Amino acid sequence: MEATTEFESHRRFLRGLAYRMLGSVAEAEDAVQDCWLRWREVPHADILEPRAFLAQTLTRLCFDRLRAAQKQREQYVGVWLPEPWLDDSETAQTSAEDMLAMAQDLEIAFLLVLQRLTPSERAVFLLNEVFDWDFDAIAQVLDRSPAACRQLASRARQQLAASVPTPNEQFPQADLAAPLPAGKARRGAGVPSPERATRIATAFAMALQMGDVQALADTLAQDVVFMADGGGKVNSVPRPLQGANKVAQVLVGFARLWLREPGATRPAFINGMPGAIFHAADGTVVQTLALEMAEEGRITAIYVMRNPDKLKHVPKT
Secondary structure, eight states: OHHHHHHHTTHHHHHHHHHHHHSOHHHHHHHHHHHHHHHHHSOGGGOSOHHHHHHHHHHHHHHHHHHHHHHHHHTOOSOOOOOOOOOHHHHTTOOHHHHHHHHHHHOHHHHHHHTTSOHHHHHHHIIIIISOOOHHHHHHHHTSOHHHHHHHHHHHHHHHHHOOOOTTOOOOGGGOOOOOOTTTSSTTOOOOOHHHHHHHHHHHHHHHHHTOHHHHHHTEEEEEEEEEEOTTTSOOOSSOEESHHHHHHHHHHHHHHHHHSSEEEEEEEETTEEEEEEEETTSOEEEEEEEEEOTTSOEEEEEEEOOGGGSTTSOOO
16 A cells, blocks of 8 residues: 555656656557556565656657657658646646746647657757756666766757747658747747636637637747647547638637537636637537637637547547
């Protein structure tokens, strides 16, 4: 029982680390479960620092999954987005203000840039920057020297600082062929107040329901990016779109189709950002929509997840 209690005290940390490493809720759950199975089999009296041991075990499991998924990612159809995060362990009992602050570590643009780092760079950066581990502790997890970990972190920061490509820049599919919202790929870009975010999201939703292209465009930044992931399984936009007028026109066209279908839409925080979950008449989740906002109060990115394989974990109505 003591081993179970110890593991459960670290589950939230492990799940958050695995999701940020893998970009998949389902894969993160599997990795944490495998970590538990390994933890259950080891002599716990010999483990002086359980959190470090579990982090090391989980990181290696994530490395294995990333290697196995590389070919599949290279062959992915259309835009790849991380699975939407609506987790109760990080978001339950969380205020709207804390939820928006959390977006800097869960925001989709940030996760997309993380996917461009090597697995080791990603692990070091997350443990140091997001979870506030020092390099001596990280060195134990990665079985490297603290100096080597500092070098990995430095390379990761340099890549993150430089990873705001122009909309027309092309990347290999393995590197997630997609432009990122300018300024939002860097952590600490700032988020609006909860009140302002609510006003923006409400104005966006009303304009969308009314089919008012101009009103919708007024809620968007001029360089707003729209990205949709259908995974080749359902109809979707195959490439990112940029520009307030273009995105507004496309969204209004989509909204006419969405509103014509029987079902329900409910507001939700997705990856710490205001958004919505769209349900079919039978309660099945058909898509999620997340709004990334700038501090001054404009929507800088819109992320739509339509791939049914990436929506299985989202609760039905």
